[in-house]
Amino acid sequence: MKNILLGVTGSIAAYKSPELVRQLRAHGFSVKVVLTESAKEFVTETTLQAVSLNPVRSNLWDKEAEAVMSHIELARWADCVLIAPTTANFMAKIVQGLADDLLTTLCLATKAKIIISPAMNHVMWKNTAVKENKRTLINRGISIIEPMIGDQACGETGIGRMPEPEFIVETLINKIINFDMPLTGKKVLITAGPTREPIDPIRYITNRSSGKMGYALASEFRAAGAEVHLVSGPTNLPKPENMTLTLIETADDLLQAVHENIDDVDIFVAAAAVADYRPTIFHKNKIKKMKNDLTIELVKSEDVLASVSKLEIAPFTVGFAAETLRLKEYALKKLNEKSLNMIIANKVGPNHGFDQDDNAVHVFWKSAGKVFKKMPKTVLAKELVILITERFKIDVGEASANSSNITSIR
Numbered sequence: 001m002k003n004i005l006l007g008v009t010g011s012i013a014a015y016k017s018p019e020l021v022r023q024l025r026a027h028g029f030s031v032k033v034v035l036t037e038s039a040k041e042f043v044t045e046t047t048l049q050a051v052s053l054n055p056v057r058s059n060l061w062d063k064e065a066e067a068v069m070s071h072i073e074l075a076r077w078a079d080c081v082l083i084a085p086t087t088a089n090f091m092a093k094i095v096q097g098l099a100d101d102l103l104t105t106l107c108l109a110t111k112a113k114i115i116i117s118p119a120m121n122h123v124m125w126k127n128t129a130v131k132e133n134k135r136t137l138i139n140r141g142i143s144i145i146e147p148m149i150g151d152q153a154c155g156e157t158g159i160g161r162m163p164e165p166e167f168i169v170e171t172l173i174n175k176i177i178n179f180d181m182p183l184t185g186k187k188v189l190i191t192a193g194p195t196r197e198p199i200d201p202i203r204y205i206t207n208r209s210s211g212k213m214g215y216a217l218a219s220e221f222r223a224a225g226a227e228v229h230l231v232s233g234p235t236n237l238p239k240p241e242n243m244t245l246t247l248i249e250t251a252d253d254l255l256q257a258v259h260e261n262i263d264d265v266d267i268f269v270a271a272a273a274v275a276d277y278r279p280t281i282f283h284k285n286k287i288k289k290m291k292n293d294l295t296i297e298l299v300k301s302e303d304v305l306a307s308v309s310k311l312e313i314a315p316f317t318v319g320f321a322a323e324t325l326r327l328k329e330y331a332l333k334k335l336n337e338k339s340l341n342m343i344i345a346n347k348v349g350p351n352h353g354f355d356q357d358d359n360a361v362h363v364f365w366k367s368a369g370k371v372f373k374k375m376p377k378t379v380l381a382k383e384l385v386i387l388i389t390e391r392f393k394i395d396v397g398e399a400s401a402n403s404s405n406i407t408s409i410r
């Protein structure tokens with residue numbers, strides 16, 4: 001996920017800031033807000049905290065906040081500093097290189113790109129001092145989202161209005177920063193976690209999947225700009241941000257949730273460990289301990305992955321194979337038999353795969369494959385999303401096969 005530090009200064013246009021935060025989050029950004037003292041006259045910390053889901057800061061001397069994340073760490077955290085609205089006063093302060101409050105200090109301490117969206121009365125905007133400050137800021141590499149012409153809060157009409165949040169976000173993404181979001185406009189459906197197949201109201205059959213790999217992939221797809229829908233079995237993981245989450249329990253629930261949401265999906269990733277078999281009978285009441293032996297008859301569950309890859313208009317379909325033996329052989333069999341675009345195979349067993357923070361995988365597709373050595377699942381997820389995106393783009397004709405930097409291992 002990309003991090004945006006949103007600075008809000010003391011302009012009447014600050015009333016648009018909560019909506020700006022909402023729209024940035026809807027585009028997959030993580031947002032932390034810093035207010036100047038004057039901004040607090042126009043918008044509350046409470047509102048911005050509620051919409052950003054992060055603590056809002058304004059005071060450089062806040063000991064508790066500094067202990068959690070110092071202003072230098074905050075400056076480093078940002079991939080981009082967006083100041084919207086920016087007052088005439090604040091423009092002058094950054095031109096001067098002042099560091100007399102938290103936001104000015106952050107502007108000096110960050111290496112991230114700074115973007116300002118000035119908002120002021122039209123006479124102020126045309127003032128020579130403001131014009132000269134604007135030129136200086138441009139010369140220093142600060143990007144300016146030009147104010148618009150329109151009715152102003154002072155009752156006059158002219159140039160100086162802050163553009164609407166939607167326009168600011170679009171300008172930011174499409175014109176100013178290459179956020180490297182190659183999946184913008186694409187839809188990804190991903191399954192994660194285990195399923196639970198009930199035996200009676202108390203017992204169920206499940207597996208050791210923790211959901212960590214699927215959740216990490218979902219976050220990385222979101223960071224790559226995709227609209228993500230995660231269908232998850234029961235896990236202990238926190239609800240992921242900025243995506244649709246459907247919670248399911250059984251393999252049947254998962255099948256239904258997937259097919260209800262598969263229309264228009266560009267990439268389907270089946271990372272869930274779906275039960276291959278479920279009890280034939282669900283006992284309405286608890287099975288009592290009586291006989292020495294108890295047999296539970298199982299029936300095969302429908303194959304979710306194959307049901308998607310065999311659709312008439314199938315998305316780019318990525319399966320997972322968790323194997324204890326003959327990894328490559330079984331993975332390739334699954335790839336071919338289920339007509340998948342790609343398969344991610346990993347060895348499972350004690351200290352491998354399931355319920356671990358690290359993972360090592362072999363990825364195979366029609367013509368080649370790639371090995372990823374053991375690494376944290378969060379890092380691996382990033383690498384896998386790059387590879388899936390690359391193969392997907394070649395498949396749909398949005399990139400050339402030569403752009404691949406893949407080592408052939410097949």
Ligand SMILES: Cc1cc2nc3c(=O)[nH]c(=O)nc-3n(C[C@H](O)[C@H](O)[C@H](O)COP(=O)(O)O)c2cc1C
Pocket residue numbers: 008009010011012013036037038039086087088089090119120121124
């Ligand atoms: C009601 C009201 C609205 C204001 N709107 C603006 C504005 O849109 N743009 C601006 O540059 N200054 C505006 N100001 C003046 C700033 O709030 C003032 O210059 C302040 O010192 C800015 O502090 P800051 O840059 O640290 O946030 C306004 C002041 C008031 C009282």
